[in-house]
Amino acid sequence: MTTTVDPRPVLEVEGLSLSVPGHDGPVPLLADVGLVVRPGETVGLVGESGSGKSLTIRTALGLTPRRARTAGRVTVDGLDVLSAGRGELRELRRHTAAMVFQDPRASVNGSRTIGAHLVEGLRAGGVDRRQARARAVELLERVGIREPARAMRRHPGEFSGGMLQRVVIAGALSTNPRLLLADEPTTALDVTTQAEVVSLLTSMQAEAGMGMVFVTHDLTLAAAVCDRVVVMYAGRVVEVAAGDELFRSPAHPYTAALLDAHPGLHGPRAALRAVPGRPLALAETPSGCSFRDRCTEADDACAEEVPALRRHGGSDAACLRPGREAWA
Amino acid sequence: MTLTVPALRARRVRRNRRGPVAVVGAAVFLAVVVVAAVAAPLLAPYSPDATSLLDSLLPPGSPGHLLGTDSTGRDVLSRLLYGARLSLLAPLGVVLASTVLGVAVGLVAARGPRWADLLLSRTMDIAFAFPSLLLAMLAVAVFGAGLAAPMVALSIAYTPFVGRVVRSLAVQEGSRAYVESYAVMGFSTTWVTLRHLLPNLAPALAAQAALAFGYALIDLATLSFLGLGVRPPESDWGSMIAQAQPAILQGLPASAIVPGVTVLLTVIAVNLLGEHLGSSVGRTDRERA
Amino acid sequence: GGAGSAFDAKITTDVPAPTTDVAEVTWNLATGEPPTLDPAQSALENISTVVGNVCEGLFTYDADYGLQPALAESVDHPDDLTYVFTLRQGVTFWDGAPVTAEDVVYSIDRVLDPANASPWAAWAINLQSVAVTSPDTVTVTLNRPDPLVEGVFALPAFVVVEKAYAEQAGAAFGTAGGGLMCTGPYELDSWTQGQDIVLTRNPDWWNTDVTPRVDKATFTFVTDPSAQIASLRSGETDGQWIIPTSAYDQLSESGDLLFGESLQTSFISVTDLTGPLGDPEAREALREAVDYQGISQSVYRGTAQPLKALVPPSAYGYSTDTYEAAYDALPEPAQDLDRVAEITADDEAATQPVTLAYLAASDEDTRSATAIADAANQGGMDVQLKPLSPPEFGAFFTSPDSRQGVDALLSTGYLDTPEPLTYYQFFATGSFYNFGGWSNADYDALIAQAQTTTDDDERADLVTRAQAIILDAGVVMPVVQPDTSVYHGSDLTGLVPRQSYFYTPWLTQLGGV
Amino acid sequence: MSGTETGPVLQVTGLRKTYGSAVAIDGVDFTLERGGSLGIVGESGSGKTTTARILVGLERATAGQVLLDGEDVTTPSRRDRRRRARSIQMIFQDPYLSFDPRLTVEESIAEPLRLHGHGDRARIRATVATLCDQVGLSTRNAAALPRDLSGGQRQRAAIARALGIEPRVLVLDEAVAALDVSIQAQVLTLLDRIRRDTGVSYVFVSHDLAVVRYATDTVLVMRHGAVVEEGGTEQVLSAPRHPYTQLLLASVPAPGWDPAAVAAANRALAPADRG
C-alpha cells in the first residue's frame, strides 16, 4: 500500500447480508460481507460467477434486487446507504459514486447518441445544458476519443466495444465522483483493449484521488491492478490481502486452488490442479465453511461453524487451516 | 383481426403474471365447453331446432328453459350446446390447416435453400397485405355465404402468420449450437429439422395455435354476425347472436348476450392457455441465456 | 306466450290533417340506399318511395286506390283497343320546360325499350303503339282488350320524364350523378352517395288543390334495426315506413307508430312440381304444418293476419261482395300436426327431402321458414332450409338454374293495385312467375277470360273461380297478410299507412300537428 | 483410433473466406500432425471461428483447400457429410446450447452412434456408458437433461458425444471460455488425458494465451483474418517475433504488469483503430 491512508473511507461495508424472497422462504445471497475502500485506493473484488461480487457493489449505490432484505451497514462517503431515502440516494448517485458495468453495449442506450448519454449524467448532476455539452466533449477527449465533437453525435452502434467502454468511463467520471465501482469493466473486451481500459481507469483514478472497487474474476488481473484484493466465494468474503501478497502466498485454500487451476503464461509449464465440484451459490452451501466440500484440507471441524476472517501472514482469511504454500 | 404477430412478440417478453388459478380456470372452462360440444345430444334438454313460436324470447331462468328461448322459441341452452360443435370445429379446422401449411412454409424458408426462403418470405409478405377478414369476405363474394369458403380463406390468411413465426423461431433455433452440432455429426438438415428443431418449437407453435384459434373463432363468428357465415340449418354461436340481434332492441338481449359471453369467455380462456404455453417457452429461453 | 309475443296494434284508417308547415323532415329508407332513382328501374320499394314524390304519370291513385288523373286531364276510350289521353295544360318540369306529348311518349318508350331492360316492360305487353296524335294528346293502341291498362299508367315506372334531359344524361339518368327531371311536388335537390338524398318542394307544382307542408325532405339509408330505433327515438330521423317488429315497443313509446292494411301476402309457392311436392298429399302436409297463429302472433307480433287466399281482402278494389263471399267460404287456416303425421305415415312421397328457400335478409321470413320446417319435420316430413342472399333471391326470379334443387319458396310479395287478377295471372301456364310449371287448363281459361273482361263483377266472378282452383291445387299456400307500418315523431301527422305510399306523393300529406 | 495412414491428419492451404466485401480470413495455412494439438489465438474478429467452421464443413471456403487424411474435404457436400463427420468433430463454446434441450444426455450421446452404425441397442448403451465414464459423468448425470447439469458437466457430455464418433480430429472453439476457472481446469485436464489415451488431434481455438500454452503443441497467431505468426507453442510464447504476438503476450496481466505501456504499444501497432 503506497497511497496515504485517509482516515475516512469512501466505502465501508460491514456485515452485509442480503436475501431475496423465494418459493419457500427467503433465499440468502450474501452473508456477512465486509469491505473498506479509502480515497485513492483500488480494491479488487474477485471470485467465480455467482459469488456475489456484483450484488455487493451494487448495494453501495442502493441498487438492491427488488424486495431484497438487507442487514449490516453500507456507508458511502458518510452516507448510510441501506437506510437512505430516495432523495439521498439520488444525490449519492449524482455526485458521490459512479459505476461502470461489464458490457458497454448494454450500458449505453443504443437509441440515443453518445452525446446524449454523457450529457444526461451531467444534467442530472445539475450542470446546465451548454456547460454539459462542453464538459462532455472535454471528457471524450480525455478518454482518448478522436474528434470528440463529432463523436457526440454518433450512436453506440458505430463504436467498437473498447471505445464504447471509454465513453462509459467518461460518463461515470463526468461528475467527479469520490467512489468508482467498476464491475468487470474489461471482461467483454479483447485482451489488448483490456490493458487500455485498465490503464485509463487507473490513471483517471490517480488523477482524481477516487476510491475504486475493481470487480473481476481474473485473480492475476486483480493482483496486478489493485492495492488490496477481496476474494469472495458463495456470497462470503473468504480472504482479504494485498495484491502481490495474495499472489505470492494465498492464505485461503480456495484462493490457492484458484491460482493452481489457472494455467500460467510465465514460468515452467506446470500441471493444472483442478478443483473438484463446482462453484456454489450461498443458498446451496453446506454448514460451516462454504468451501469445505471442495477443499482438500477440510475436516470435521470445518463443518461446525462459518470461520471468521483471521489474520494469517499478510492476509485476512476465513479458514481454520490457512496458509498452504502456493504456486511459486 | 390480424394481430398474431404483436401478440406473439408480446408473449416472448411477457412475465407470467397471472397465477396458475387463471390458467387452471381457463383449462377447466375449455374442457367443459368441449365436453358440452361432444355430449350435446346427451346434455341438451331439447332438440336445438325445436321451435315453439308462442314461447319465443323467454328470459333465462324460465321454467323448462334454463337460458331462455330465442325469437322462434328454440331453447337457447340446447342451441348453445349444439352450436359449440361448429363454433369449435370450424376454427379448429382453420388452425390445423394453417398450422400445417405454416409450419411447412416456415421450415422450408428457414432451413431450405436461399431462393426458397426469398420466394416464400416474399409470398408471405404479400399475403399479409390481405387482412384475414377481408380475404374471408372476398371468398364469400366469390363462392357465396357459408362456412367452407371462409374456412379455406382464413386458413390461407393465417398461414403467413404461422409461417413467419415458424421461420423466425426456426432461424433462431437453427443458429443454436445444437443444430449445428448435429450437422457436424453428419445428420442431414431434414432429419435435424424434423427430429430436433420442430419438437423444440412445439410449445411456441401450440401457443401460436391457441392464439390463432381465438382469432379464427372471432373471425368466423364475425362473418356469421354479418350474415356472411354459417347458414341454416347449421348454426354456431355467431349465427345465434346474429339471429338474436333484433331482440336486443325489444329489451330482451339475453339470447344475444348468452352466446356473446360464451364466445368472449372461450376466446379469453384460449388466450390464457396460449399465453401460458408461450410464457413457459419464454422461461426456457431465459434459462438458456 | 313468451315475452316476445303479440304487440297491441290497431289499424289506423284516419289521422288528423296537418295544421302547420314543417321546414324539414328527415326520413329513413329502411331497405337502404336506392341503387338508382331511374323510374324505369323502380321495382324496388326504396326507389318508389322516393320517386313517388318527385315524378308523376298520367294517372295516380287516391287513398282508396281509386284511379285519379294526374298529368292526363282526361282519357277517351273510343273502342276496346284505343285510349286517347289528353294532357293537363300548363304543367312544367322543374326546369320550367312544359310537358309535351313527346315527353310522354318518350317516357313510355323508355320502359318498353329492351335496351333499358326495365322489369316493368312486361306490364305493357298488350300495348301495340303509343303515339303523339296532337300537341296535347297521346293515343295508345292495344293488341287486345285489357281492363287493367289505365292502371298501368299509374304505375311508378310509367311516370313522365323530360325527354331532352333524359337523353342528355344517357345511362346516368336517375343516378346520383345524372339526376332526374320530372314534374312532381318535390324536386331532387341532391344525392350524396352513401349519405342522403334531399328533396325540396317544387313551388310550381300544378296541383294547387293540395298544399304540401314540408319544404325539404332528407332521406337517410339506415338498414340496421337497432340503428333505426336509435335514430328515430332520438328524433334524428323523423320517420320511416316499414318498422321492424323488434322496434315496436320502443318506438310506440316515443312517437306515433301506425299500422295499416297492406296489399302484401306472405306465401309459399311450390317451385318444383317434379320433386316430392309434385304429390298433392305432400303439399297438403306442408300446408298443414304452417303455424298460422304462431307466425302472426310471434313473428309478426300480432301485426299480420292468417290468410286464406293469396290475395288478401284489402286488395279487393271492386266487386267486394263477390270477392268477400268467396273468401269467407274458404276454410280457416290452422296448423294440424296430426294431419301431417297422418299423411307422412301413409305417403312415401311426403317424407322425401324438401328444400324450402327464403330471403335471409328478412327477419320475419327467416323465422317463419324456421318454424314451418321444424313443425313439418316433427310431423315426419324432411324439410331442409335454404336461406337466399339478396343476389340469390334476385337470381331466383330470373334464372331457372338458381332454382335448381329448391322445392318451395317462402316470400312476401305485394300487389301494386287492388286488382286480384294481377296476382293470379302470374300462375297461368307459361307465366313468368309460375316457376313450378303448374298447369291447369280450367285455370288458364278463366284467367285468359278475365284478362279481357272489362265488366268488374264478371271479372271478379272469373277470378274467384280461378282462385278456388289454385288454392285447391295447393301450389301456392298463403300464410299471412302483414300490416304495413309507419312511424313518425308525434309532432308530425297526416299519413295513413297503406300500400300506396310506394308510388304516390305521400310527402304532400305530411305536416306538423 | 482407426487412422492407419501416415503423414499429417489435417492439411490446410490458402484458406480464404469472404462475406460480401468483408474478408473474414485470408491465406490461412497449417498442418496438424496425428495426435498433435494446434492452437489458434487472436483477438476478437480475427477469423478463428471462421477457420474452425470451415474445417468441420459448417462453412464453405471461398478459396483454399482442406485435406483430411489426405482427402480433399474443402467443399462440404451432402454425400460426404457422414464420412467427414467420422473424421472430424467439433466442440462449441457454449455447452448448454449444443444439446437438444429435450433429450437426456445419454440420448444425445447415443444418437450419433446410431447414425454411424455402432451396433445394436445394447451395444450402443454400453458404448454410451463407457464414454460417460471416460469423461467422468456419473450415471445420474447421464440420465439428466442438459439444463440440470453444470457448465463443466455439459462440456464433458459434449466431449463424450464427439468422441463416440471416434474422430481423428477434434475442433474446439473456445471450449473452456464460458467456464469458471476451477471448472476450466477440470475440462483442460480431461482433454489432455483423452488426447494421450486416444491419439486424437486437437484444433484448439482460444483467445486465452495461457490456456493455449497449456493445451497445445503448436500455435497459430491470427490477426485480421491472416496468420501473423506460427510455431511451437512454447517457442512462440516465450520468444514472440511478430509485434502483434508480443503485444498479445504483454497484454496478459501478471505481477508487475504495466497496462499503460501495453496500451501505448497497442496504439503504436494499430493507430487506425481509434475513434
Place this chain on the structure above:
Amino acid sequence: MTVRAGTTRWVLGRLAGASGTVVVASVVVYAALQLVPGDPLATLTGGKRLTESQLDVLRQTYGLDKGFVAGYLDWAGHVARFDLGTSSVYQDSVNSLLASRLPVSLALIGYAAVVTVVLGLGVAVVSAVAGRRTATLATVLTSGAAATPPFVAVIVLLAVFSVGLGWFPVTGAGSGFLDRVWHLTLPAVAMAIAAFGVLARVGQAAFADQLRREHVEVARSRGVGRAAVLRRHVVRNSLGPVVTVVGLLLASLFVGTAVVETAFGINGIGAFLVSSVSRQDFPVVQAVSLLAVVVFVVISTAVDLLLPVLDPQLRPAVTR
C-alpha cells in the same frame, strides 16, 4: 456518402417491394372474379339486363374476351387510371360510390386510432410503473379487452348506452365537427376496444422489457429521475414494437369498420363492403379489397421507413 447511397437504395427497395405487393395483390383481386362459378360477365351485371354497349364496356374494362394475362393488364390499366368500374347494384362509378363513403370511415378510423393509442399507451405506462396490484388489474383489463370481438362490444354498447341510457346517438355520422365526434364515439369505442387491449399489452411488455435492460439500470445508477428514465430510456426505446403494432392495428381498423359501421348504421366503406359482398357487387368488392391492401401496404411501408428514424438500432445494416 456510402451511407447516404445505401440508405437511398434501401428506401427504394422498400418502395419497390411495396409496389410489388400491391401488384400481386391486384392479380389476386382480379383472379377472384374469374373464380366465381359461372360467367364473369353475368357476375358483373349482377343479373341485370344491360344494353349491348354497356356489356361491351364491361368486357373491355375486364378484358373478358382475352386471356388471363391480357385481361388483367386491361383491368389493371383502368385501375391505374383510377377507373374502378361500375357497381352492378348502383350502376354508378365505383369511384364516386367510394368517394362519398370514405370521409366518414376515415373519421371513424381516426377517432378509433386516437382512442386506441391514447388509452393503450396510457394504460401500458401506468402498469409499467405501477405496483403489482395495479399492474395485475391492468393486465386482466387489457387481456379481456384484447379478446373482445367487435360484435360483442357492439351488442353491449348498444344495449347499455343506447337502449339503456340513451347517452349517445347510435346512428349516422353527424355533420360538423362536434356533432360528428359525438356520433362516432360509440362506434369508435367499439372498434378500439380490442385494439386498445392489444396495444396496451404490447406496450406493457415492451416497457417491461426495457425496464429490465442494463441501460435503464445505468441511468438509474447515475441518479437520473424516474420520469426522465421512463421517457428517454423506456418509452423511447420501445417505440419500435409500439409503432409496429400501432401500424398493424391501424391497418386492421380499416377492415374493422365492417362490423361497426353495419351495426351502427354508418354509411362508410366497411358497411358498403359487407352489403356489396352479400349482393355480390363485384366491382365494389374488388375496389374495397384493393383499397384495403393499399392501406395496409402504405401503413406498413411507412412504419418500416419510420422505424430506423425513431430508433437507430433498427437501421438496416447498410447504414452502419
